[in-house]
Structures are given as C-alpha cells and as structure tokens.
Amino acid sequence: MQRRHFLTISLATLAFGCRKETPTSSKALSLTEALAAAKREGLTTDWRELKMKPVPAERNAALIFVEADKAYQKLPQSQRDADGLLLVAAQKTGALALARPVLERQSALLKLAEKAAALPGYSMERDWSKGLSTPFPEYAVARQMARLLTVRALLASEAGKPLEALADIEHATQIGRHIGSEPTLIAMLVHIACASLTDRSFIKILQRHGEKAGVLSAAHKVNLAFGPAPDLRFSFRSELPSQIMGVANIRQGKPFFADDEKPDDGSKEMIAIVKNSPQIATDWETSTVWYWRRVYQELTRNEPLTLAARMEALLAPLAKRHSRSDYFVLILAPVMSQAAVKVQHWNAQKVLREAMLSLLEARLKTGAFPEKPTLPGDPFDDEPLRYRREGKGFTLYSLGENGKDNGGSDEKEVVSSDTDSDKKTRVKDLVVRYGK
Template sequence: MEANPDKGPADLPACALEYIDRVVRAIRWRKRVRAEVHEELTAHFEDDLRDCGDAGQREARARELIEQFGDAKLLAALCRRAKKRCRPLWQKALLRTTQSLGLFVLYLVICSLPLYFGEAMVRVNYVEWLNDRWRPAQAEVENAKRYYDEAARLYVAPPDVLQKKRSNRADAAGGWFPDHNDAEMGLLARWLADNESAFERLRQGAKTLHYWPKYEIEQADLGDPNFLTEAMAELAGYRKVVQALRENVAYQASRGDLDKALDDCLAAWAFGRHMQGKGLLNEQLVGIAIEAVGCHSVPVILHRCEVPPTMLERIHKRLRVLVDPCRPAVHLDGEKVFWRDRIQRTFTDDGQGGGHALPKGMPYAAGTWLDNLLGVLVFDYPDRRDAEAMVEQYFEQMEGTLSRTPYGDGSPGDPEMPSLRAAPNALLALVEPAHQRVGQLVWRMKTDELATLTIVAVLRYAAELSDYPETLDKLVQAGYLDSVPDDPFGAGPLSYRRTDEGFLLYSWGQNLTDDGGVQGLGQDGTPRLWADNGDWVFWPVSRDDK
C-alpha cells in the first residue's frame, strides 16, 4: 500500500490488522465473502486513519475504532447475516428450491426403505406348469412336436441363387416360378429333394392327433431372456421348413401333381392348427402364420389348375373337419403365467396370498405409477393381492375381446378392433396394442378359413351340378355347408355373387365397409388381399394376394 505524502504512511497499525483478521476468521463462510469483508474493513480503517499525522496517532485512533466495533465474533456474525440478506432473489429461490428438493428426496428415501425389507419366495415353477398345462392325461399319447422338431433339424437351406429368388417373389405358391430359368428349376428340384425327409416328418406330425409344447430347459424364471431365447429358438426352424414346403407345393402344382400339392397344403394347415391355443403367445402366432401358408395356397391351386371333382370332394370333406369357426385359436394362459411368475419373484409372500412389492415389483403393481408413488409417500405400499387381481381381470377382459368379432356392435366405418379398457398399469398399457393386434390376426385367419371352405364348396357344387349357386344358402340346402359363413368383418355372411366369369367371394375387410367387391391396394398400388382399404377378395384369386 502506498504512503500518503501529506497525511503520513497509509499502512494500518498492527492492532487493526489483527482485529480484521480475527473478524474474517470468525465469519467461517465462503472464501469470496471473507475476502469482501476483509476489503471493506480495511478500506474503513484506511479512510478513518488518513488524517492522522504520525504513527502514534494512527495507533490510538485504530484502537478507538476497534473499541467502537466491539467483539470480533459478534461483528463477524453481523457481517455474515448481512451478506446473506444481500443475496439476489434468484439465488434465494434456487437455494430454497434445492433445500426443498433435498428434503423431499430424503423423505422419499425414508418412505422407500420398507420396500427393501423382506424377500420374494418362489413357490411355483411355471416352466413345469407350462409343460403340464396342455399335456394329455394319457401317458402313452404321441406328441406331434417331436416330428416337427425332427423336420426342423433335417431342413436343408436353399442355394444362394434360390434364396435371392425367394426373397424377390411375393407368393411362391401363386407365382409358379415365373422368374426361374431351366438351370434354376433344376437347382430347385434338387433342393426340394434334399428336404423330402424334412417334409415327411412334417407330414407325420400333421397326421398325429395330439400336440403340446415342451420346454426342456433348466431355466425356471420366465422373465429371464435366456428362457425366451431357448424356448423360441425352434420357431425359426419351423417357419423355414414350412416356407420350403410352400415351394414344394408350388413345384408339385406346376408339374400337375395336384393331389400331393393339396395334401401338403392341408399338412401345413394342420401343423399351424396344432400350435394354436397352446403355449406362449409367440408360438401361437407362429402357428397362425404357418396355417396361413396352407390355407391360402388351396385357393391359389384351385384358381390356376383344373382340379377333378373327386379331388374337390376329398379336399372338401377334409376341410369341413378342419374348419371350426367357434374354436378358440389363441389361449392366453401362457401370457398370464408370465405375469404370475414376475409377481411371485418381485413381491414378498406372507403365506396368506398377500405381501408388498419389492423395488423390482413396482412395474408389476396394480395402478398407475403416479398412484403407486403417492402410496409410497404415505406408507401405503402396492399389495400382492391387488397385483394378482389386476392380472386376472385384464386377461379375462382380453379373452372377452378376442371372442367378439371385429365388426363388434355393427358400426360400419369404424376400423378399430373392440378396444380394451384402459390398462391398469404402465406395462399392461404397453402390451395392450399388441394384444389388440393379436385379435385382428385371429379373426383374419378365421375369415380366411371360412372363405377357403366356401370356395371349395362352391367349386364342388358347380362341378357336380354344372352351375354356380345363386346364393350361399343354396350350398346349405344342398348339404355342402352346415351353415352360411358369417363375415367377422361385416354385418352379415361373407359377400357372394355369381358373375359372368364364375363367382365373387369377399369380406368387407379391415375398414368394415362394403366396397362392392373392389379389392384393396397395398402401398405399392397393387392388389393386396389383407389391405387396410377396400374389400378382401378371396375369389377370384389375384396373383399378388399375400
């Protein structure tokens, strides 16, 4: 510090410096605040001591000031309080918000502590439950699954050139290999011959009366990713064999071997039927896809080939056994036990059916996440009984939804399936759209079944009576159908009328509106059987149907 040439040296006396240091140390706060107080006190002493002529006067005046300031600790407390009151408003708001948030988090931690007390008790092995659920009571009954597993193991992948051709063709059974040259047809014949043993196993399985899923894995936790990976691994093999069988159907039909081609269609149909209504939902959906291969290939062959009346009669009789519009194509027990297994692994068990959620059980608790959070804040924890009741109620409602036709109450123009009630928790809300989609697929499959049976009945009627029936009622009167087939997507039966070329058979389709038999178009502008717009025309068959 520079000296004042007129008023004497500007250095503060030692007593003043010592006093200032004691005040600053007593503040015990932020370094920046201590520096500000040090600067302000130093400036105050300097200003007051400038008029003192010599060191003695400066020393005496400094002591007077120290006496006026009083106790250093008291002055430090006053300075600290003053600094706090001088904070900007935004700093005060931020501080109060942070403090409140911290208190809330602390309270939440305290409220959450009971969630960590107790442990889950696994009382039921649901993998064993699934294995026993659909097993017939007779121990000696043969399971068709072993034939399907053997078929998947015996499957031979196609050569690369054929694989590319398959990916470029929309419908092998309908296309009759238009883009294959002679060399590629030779490759196709050899590849199909290599898979004949796989096809034979599949045919044996289709002829077997009983089928039930088996999960031969050690993992007992249905929620473990390894369980689904192992359980679903065989499904890819099933689909590959059926896709190859579809190629075989087309190859046989192109060579005029219609008897074998139609038999293989019905084998794929029976294979898919075996997998429906049993096991996990993914397996049942694969069964629906497999049945679709056989179901839709039958009209394609009938449309492209001259089928003898005796063959029509044989196929018609077999289809009347296969097609049952009242059967439940999807069973949700496999889905329901997944939730039961998660609940038993994420809730405590008091031995009386009750218990509270553990931290991992919160997503499976009944109610919304907000309701459950508010419950935790008042020490009201999610209850196991409520969670199990929620699952039962949801799947009971879902079963009811699947049993209703898409047309529902007969409101035309409404493209939506009958809707489920709002799902009672976040996870069920996520799977609800997928479950509604399952309902659409089930009714689409049943519509395809009824249409295929009706097509065969009409063609047999025409072959035996030399004319197409005027209405579907004529088929019932003549004994070709047990009843007029209802259109699940329409207000009455499947739409039928005679035409100059033969007949027209269609469903109102996804838009639930009668468009007069105008087939819907896909995104590429070509006719598409399952388009969201227009009608679903089953006969005549379009080359681009799929």
C-alpha cells in the same frame, strides 16, 4: 424364438408419474383377492397348470419338431434367410421355379414335416417357470416346414398333380394345428400364420383344378383338416402366469427378459423403481390381474363383431392415466384387438373356402355358376358374403377388417390405432376369384 409382446410405450416412462391407484374398482382388491377371483373366473394363474398331458413317444409330433429345429439350425443363418426370401418370392410372384433349389436343399426338413404331420399327438416339455423368457425355438421351423409344404403343393398343382398338392396342404394344416395346441398367444399366431399360407395355396389349387370332381372331393376333406378357429381363452392361458413371473424377476433384481442377445431390455429402470418403491411391484401385478380378468370377461360375451374394438378400448383409457401401475399393463399386454381380428380373419377364410367349394360343386352339377347362391355369413358383418358372376367365373369376398364394402378390392390401405402408433397395412376386402 422367445415371447415378445408389442411395446406400446418406452420402459423409461415408468420413472414418471407416481399415482398409486390401480384400475381394479372403486374398492381395490388385494393381490391375493384378485388372483383368487381370476382363478374362479377360469384364468390360469400358476405356470404349473400350463404343462401339457404326456403323449407316448411313438405318437408325439413334438419330438419331431425338436429334431427338425436341430436340423434347421445346422444350416448357416445366411442360407436360412436367403432360402426364406426365395420361398416368399416364389409364392408371391408365381415364379415357382425359384423354390426348387430350396426344396432340394431342405428335403430332409420336408421329410420331417411329413412325419410330424402324420402323428396324432403333440406334447412339448417346456419350463414354464421362466415366464416371459420361456423359449419356443420350434416355432420358427414349424413355419418353415409349412411354407416348404405349401410351395411344393403349388409345384405339384402346376405339374398337373392336384391330389398330391392337396396332400401337402393337408400336412401343412396339421403342422399348424400341432403348434396351436400349446396354450400361449405366440402359438396361436404361428398356427394362424401356417393356416394363412395353406389357405392361399389351397385356393390356387382350386383355381387351377376346380372343375374336376375328384379334386373337389379331396378338397372337402382337406378343408376339414384346417380345424376350428383358435380359442382365444385357451391361447391366452399363459399370459397372466408369465407376466406375474416377469414381475417376480424384477423383484429379485433379474432382467425382465432373460435374453443374452438383448441384455438391455429396460429392466434396469424397472429394478430401480421397485427398489425405491417396493409397493409398485404389487401394483403392477394387481393391475395385470385386473387387465386379464377384464379380457376374459369380454371373451365370455361371445360378441365377435365388436370384440376387437372392446379389446382396444381396454387399453385406451390406461394410456391416458399416467399411472405407473397402468404402464406395466400397456407394456406387457399384446395388441389384443389384433389377436381378435386374426381369429375373425381365420373365420372369413373358412367361409370363403366353403363357399368356393359350394360354388364349384354347383357348376359341376349344372354347368354354370349360380346367379344368386345362398352364401354363409361374413364374420366381419354377419351379412352374407358378397358375390358376383363375371363371365364364366366369379368374385367372392368378405368385407375384411375395415368393415367396408370396397367392391371386392384387395388393394392395401394404411392404418394405425390409438394404442399402437406404428402404421400397418391391410387389404380392403378378403377376395377369392375364379376365372375359368
């Protein structure tokens, strides 16, 4: 897997528009000054600073991930694809029997997942000097290991073995945490994807076995294993140095992404532009530094409810300027608002899990769920989570990304943004139900 940012416009459009201004300020900083300012503000500007601290081999889970990736790659691609579809179908439909043959075929991978989860450290050696072409082959197998563990957990739960199920959930959370310890956006996204898988399975286990005191005690421990929400400042550390390295490649006439499978990535147009106008490469770099300085300034405000909108607002005016220096930012910048929303989703899942555990504990003590419990704040509006008793159960929910109270509806809606023309779907509310 390689770092791929969402492309918001075609690289071909770089051939148009010749305005030289950069969005730094009315008094533009030189590239040297901009980099120095970025460093003072806490940004990483040199890829050498991305190297992880070494961990003794006997404690280093990264070595197990490398081994797991090699084992996984030995499976035919068609088999990997088919197994992946079976696992997804088993989780979505609840037809868990579909997954048994996959667990048997990939039993060696499951053992490596358990081994990696048991190790406390993670230090992967990367050649960060490759910039945007830095490969992360272990990330695909990490997601697969997390999915295998969560499906096996559901099978154990179905078989009346909730404590075994929760042990697998704990292992899956640690797989995600290992990956999330690398300072790059893609690592954060894989970490969140693993956590989402485990969260859904965790909730299903509680829905089946939440009346048992021993299960609730174990579930509290597993809930802590999810760990804190990803830190966006940490996860964005590799973005600026990687993008600067990408411009350096263009200056040298090299492809923007060193990808043999996709040699035509638009680099030819970019190389031609720089050859005809060398200053544009410096403009790209300066504009990129400006952008990431502004991102970090927004992050330091510590106002999570409006962060996604502010991230979106950074890109919106650049798309209207038609400046070639701005286009480079638009092409390289990840969809920042979505990165911020994913962290909010993480926090919403966290408070929903904690609230569900609290409600189940209350019923264990009193024999019934409370009518008006004290609930944590919803990360999407800071009001308490919404809750209502329903028969012998309850519905508990967060407003979700749209910020609207849809009454606990988890139906999907279609959305798009000003800086991303692709239509996406999202659930209206983030809902947890308990029906016993």
